[in-house]
Amino acid sequence: MVSPNPQTAGSTPSATTGTSSSQTLPDAVIRLAGNSQDGIQTIGGFLARIAGRSDQDVMTYMTIPSTISGGPSIFQVRMGTGEILSEGDQTDFLVAFYQHSYEAHKSSLRDGGVLIYDSDNVKPDPTERRYTHVPVPITTNTIEAVGGTGKDKGKNMFVFGLIGRVFNLNIVKLHNLVRERFGGRSEDIVRNALMAVDAGYAHPVENLLGHLYRFEANDRAGRNPQVTLDGNTALAYGLIAAGVRYGAAYPITPWTSIMELLRSELPKYGGTFVQAEDELSAISMALGFAYSGHLAVTGSSGPGLSLKMEALGWAVMAEMPLIIINVQRGGPSTGLPTNEEQSDLMQAIYGSHGDAPRVVLAPKDVEDCFYIALEAGRIARAYSTPVIILTDQALATRIEAFDEPNLAKFMVEPKLDLTPRPADFKPYPLDRITHHAPPGTVMESGVYPTATGLEHDEMGHPTGNPALHQKMTAKRREKLKRLGEELPRPLIHGADEGDILLVSWGSTFGPVREASNRLNASGEATGHIHLRHLHPLPPGLERVFARYRQVFVVEINDQGLYGFGQLAMLLRARYANPAIRSITKSDGLGYKTREVVEGVHRLKGAASASVSAFPDDTHS
Amino acid sequence: MSNSLPAAPLAQPGNQRAPLTKKALTSDHPTWCPGCGDFAVLASFYRVLERLQYPQESIVTFAGIGCSSRFPYFVNTHGGHYLHGRSLPFAAGISLSRDDLHVFVFGGDGDGYSIGGNHLVHTARKNVNLTYVIMDNFVYGLTKKQTSPTSPIGFKSKTDPTGAMDQPINPMRTLLNSGATFIARSHATQVNHMIEMMERAARHKGFSVVEILSECVEFYEGAFDAANPRKGGAFPVIELKKNDGTPEDALRHDPADELAAYRLAHEAWPGKFGVFYEINRPTKNELEAGLVARTREKTKNANDLALLQSSFARLR
């Protein structure tokens, strides 16, 4: 289905936008800079939703203020027609609410960009000629539209309307969003918000801009309508689609919104999500759900994942299916709790004690957060194994639009298998994958199984027999090697052999893909592969790597003592290929496409193991 | 409880089944030291299950780590051996997602009051429907004689060779403070009393605990002689109120009286045995089931696919 609604301006009396002098854009990066209490998150969310509904692609990015009471905050929306892979290196349109917003963010504007500012609060540098100045008395106009009380509350709605005019957005869609959002509140609130939107939409901003803009039409014929959501929401609904009905966790940013959503959603499906007293309890309770025959989930962020490690070892030993989500943030310790980092890869793959193989997956974008949950559920069930999903702070909070999943096709019906087990049932057979008999199951042998963290024989009896420990360790390893062999080979994007291959995992997908496109466009043939399955790795990588003279792994973590980021270190160990080197950084932010391109250029000419996206990060 | 799960078979006291006997319930031979108090707890538990006659497949025995926590290996039911101190949240997961099961958790004083102390409080506070039996020997048995949270001051252990110096916890006071809705105390040499306490605990709706003084003959011999009549001690039993209006009844213990229970907990060693406390409070199992029922009513029992489709429709 495509939206039947080509953008039509002027559909209400207040909309006087002409369409004659519009400049068509493929996409635009709009940064709203103000204080968090101004409700700029709301404008950003509205714009993202409008983009989704208008069949545009969209990606948002926001900073969360570090104090609860608010403070300077930004929300950035990149919307447009093509595939949007990153939040954008530079800002095309900056909306500055205050002098401090202007000072802090003017440098993000590209040459020839547009600065829209509240002329009641901002005095820009009169000598600056790099971008177009568009003064709008946002505060005064909002007061005029809705009265004095509206000054602080309504400014965001005025700006929403103003942006609607700048980009020729459909005013009816703007109105609908406002009604949906505030519909549950009093009529006054809805009316004031609509008046503020209309006032913004009526502001003749084209007089200062010279013209208005519109996005290229997007042909999405035959595709599902788009949904617009953040990564944590996509992951939570993905879990439900995967058949997860039970879970337990302890709150920690940025994981918390998943547990909040599941707490209110799962009872609809007859399940429950329990807030446990700590992470040790949370994973234990989730394992109790799993032992009882349900596909269950627990989740956390960095420090909480560390607390779950002992129980993860039990899940490996007892061979319990379980989904564990880790929304990575800057670490170690409390670190940068509201920033982005990919520094938990080693913890996810090797954390815990003993030889404890488990599965680790990472989603590449918001849409993939939904599908990775299905993949985790499939693997956990089929292989009786804990599966860790490594997402991160940026994916958790950013909003993207994507085709609504075909739920009828993907939805997994949870099944509790209590069919009596035959007399020859073995809980831990050496020649097959373990599939537990949950409690409630009649054992026809009359012998009831014990799930155990002690090394055990095929019947689950504890044993210290050296040969059995060797065999059982191999059993737990071999099943995951088998999974590795069954995984799809990653596709190469761009040049399929030659000088440089870029490797990404998790949320670095977008900027690395964009960087490879940019490099190819400028005549530097570059390949790109993205790894979704990190442990076990998919088959065929050895041969892919062998086709390039240099293999650069791009990740948001530190180069460590030996000069390699975490995935690069693993790939080098696994493939013993000295061509594998590292581009890393740890500034708590996602990669700009430019940073990846520059990293490639610097590493190409260097003899070092790695380059930091921050070349001056050491004091030499 | 769930619309998406097939109804689990309900526990029907075995109509055409052969009665559940000690023979069917016996599994691996216990690995405890000869004379260990835990043997008697196990023997009493078989008798409790014989009395309760739950279907064998609906009984779950779980434990943490310790000598006492080996228990599930010796009971032929579904069960498991989990981590040191974390068996309660695990068992809560079983209980909360499977109302058809009867969940029993076993463990020691270190497992329950030290490493698992926080879980004890929260499982009790939530009133998760399960029965917890603590085999308290005032010492760490499995790891061979270290000080436990219940070791008395002066007890010479390998970690306190000159005598324990830290104030021990008072288990009964700790349990009362946890919010458990059934709390009893027994002694491993008193088999009939143990059977009675464990059976009452199993029949209680909510989080029930039985603290059993169970001697570690290897590392703390004679610890509980003061309450063992065969060793010259006394085994004073709490008499519960009969509400018969007699003058004697005024002196009997009202298990719903929390303050009276605290007074019992503070009696001088060896104190009294029996039911200290018992009240009815909604279980988390009931509260969660109520939430599901109300939510499902609001969504008019829509099926899973329709529910998820409507969530996505709101994201368009």
Ligand SMILES: Cc1ncc(C[n+]2csc(CCOP(=O)(O)OP(=O)(O)O)c2C)c(N)n1
């Ligand atoms: C995380 C962890 N820490 C420590 C241990 C070692 N450990 C096993 S049992 C135990 C103490 C057991 O004492 P208690 O719970 O009183 O049981 P008992 O052996 O006395 O029955 C300890 C410290 C462990 N297994 N796991």
Ligand code: SF4
């Ligand atoms: S060490 Fe003590 S608690 Fe452990 S089995 Fe022997 S007597 Fe029992």
Ligand SMILES: [Mg+2]
């Ligand atoms: Mg002990």
